[in-house]
Amino acid sequence: MKTVYYPPRETWNDLCKRPLIDNSRLDKTVQEIISRIQTGGDKALREYTAKLDNVIIDDLKVSEAEINESEDTVPESLKEAIRLAAQNIEKFHRSQLINEQAVETMKGVICSRKSVPVEKVGLYIPGGSAPLFSTVLMLALPAGIAGCERIIMCSPPGEDGKINPVVLFTAKLTGIKEIYKAGGAQAIAAMAYGTDTIVAVDKIFGPGNQYVTKAKEIVQAHGTAIDMPAGPSEVLVIADSTADPAFIAADLLSQAEHGPDSQVVFLTNNEELLKRVKEEIKSQLDELPRKAEAGQSLNNSLFIVLRDMEECIYFSNKYAPEHLIINTSEPEDLAMKVKNAGSVFIGRYSCESAGDYASGTNHTLPTNGFARSYSGVSTDSFMKKITFQKISSEGLKTIGYAVELMAEAEGLRAHRNAVSIRLKTIENV
Numbered sequence: 001m002k003t004v005y006y007p008p009r010e011t012w013n014d015l016c017k018r019p020l021i022d023n024s025r026l027d028k029t030v031q032e033i034i035s036r037i038q039t040g041g042d043k044a045l046r047e048y049t050a051k052l053d054n055v056i057i058d059d060l061k062v063s064e065a066e067i068n069e070s071e072d073t074v075p076e077s078l079k080e081a082i083r084l085a086a087q088n089i090e091k092f093h094r095s096q097l098i099n100e101q102a103v104e105t106m107k108g109v110i111c112s113r114k115s116v117p118v119e120k121v122g123l124y125i126p127g128g129s130a131p132l133f134s135t136v137l138m139l140a141l142p143a144g145i146a147g148c149e150r151i152i153m154c155s156p157p158g159e160d161g162k163i164n165p166v167v168l169f170t171a172k173l174t175g176i177k178e179i180y181k182a183g184g185a186q187a188i189a190a191m192a193y194g195t196d197t198i199v200a201v202d203k204i205f206g207p208g209n210q211y212v213t214k215a216k217e218i219v220q221a222h223g224t225a226i227d228m229p230a231g232p233s234e235v236l237v238i239a240d241s242t243a244d245p246a247f248i249a250a251d252l253l254s255q256a257e258h259g260p261d262s263q264v265v266f267l268t269n270n271e272e273l274l275k276r277v278k279e280e281i282k283s284q285l286d287e288l289p290r291k292a293e294a295g296q297s298l299n300n301s302l303f304i305v306l307r308d309m310e311e312c313i314y315f316s317n318k319y320a321p322e323h324l325i326i327n328t329s330e331p332e333d334l335a336m337k338v339k340n341a342g343s344v345f346i347g348r349y350s351c352e353s354a355g356d357y358a359s360g361t362n363h364t365l366p367t368n369g370f371a372r373s374y375s376g377v378s379t380d381s382f383m384k385k386i387t388f389q390k391i392s393s394e395g396l397k398t399i400g401y402a403v404e405l406m407a408e409a410e411g412l413r414a415h416r417n418a419v420s421i422r423l424k425t426i427e428n429v
Contacts, residue, residue: 227377
């Protein structure tokens with residue numbers, strides 16, 4: 001844990017830099033995988049599954065029987081928890097559907113905008129030691145609410161050749177029927193370019209490791225849209241003397257356990273609180289099943305003491321965290337000053353875990369400072385906006401002269417003519 005006391009502002013840019021990952025071979029490796037999938041299709045997918053996941057797969061598509069069987073292996077208590085989360089997530093994301101009104105900018109000139117769902121979307125759900133079934137909720141529910149015509153899902157199989165049953169149960173709950181046993185960069189390539197079994201989609205969503213992230217960047221450069229740039233997960237906590245050290249330690253560790261490349265940042269204006277939080281972290285860390293992963297993450301963590309809460313929020317806005325927790329005596333006041341963050345948790349009881357699972361907000365968020373310019377996933381992420389304009393003869397007479405002058409000034413005579421020809425016709429009527 002790196003601890004810094006009252007750093008001068010000229011050092012803040014360096015403090016906000018994320019840990020560097022050696023990915024010198026990453027681009028070449030991922031590009032090779034993508035090229036192989038483009039030429040080899042399903043056969044290449046099976047080869048990579050055997051090579052990287054140590055599983056022989058005959059049928060890439062998960063059968064309806066497998067999906068139904070998964071329901072029997074999930075404890076009823078967990079099913080109820082997932083249903084509760086789904087209800088909240090659906091309620092929040094359905095509220096984002098807005099019908100925009102047409103606007104008459106001038107008499108006879110009517111402009112409007114319509115939201116249209118992306119037709120085909122691909123959802124990537126990581127597997128491994130912590131299969132993110134919650135991400136199925138966060139992606140599938142808004143995709144369904146938006147009205148996407150085709151929603152497919154890829155997730156790597158386990159050693160038994162099957163996708164985690166909780167992932168399958170959650171997929172069934174959200175209405176997903178097309179599920180494929182494919183993971184890593186090869187799954188991203190399959191969704192981007194298509195194979196005999198997997199349809200090419202228009203936009204790809206979902207988190208993943210550095211190979212998945214790099215694959216998304218590459219396919220985006222070649223025409224397949226993605227949800228957002230993303231890197232390792234992160235949290236920043238702001239707290240003052242009124243905060244409970246145990247709460248803060250738990251919040252930091254809940255992020256650290258994602259993996260060794262996750263980053264946690266703690267800002268406070270109270271040295272004694274920082275000391276007590278460190279003690280709590282040591283105590284709670286010993287009880288975690290993922291102690292090793294969390295411990296490695298803590299090596300990249302940052303604990304900073306600043307002069308006051310104003311400096312804390314200023315630093316946070318510069319850092320632009322994926323998750324921001326404000327645990328202070330007046331959290332709403334600080335929350336009003338947030339400019340850059342993926343998702344904000346206000347008050348002592350608003351833990352990041354609630355947003356990760358069941359409060360209703362989306363947990364697919366921009367990382368690595370991209371919260372300065374990107375939003376998290378929402379219903380809008382699965383839609384595109386098309387503008388319309390309808391101009392009457394009276395409307396064209398009103399704005400036509402302005403269009404003619406502007407087109408002429410830009411040297412675009414054909415643009416001017418498109419207006420002039422119509423105006424002459426109107427004058428002759």
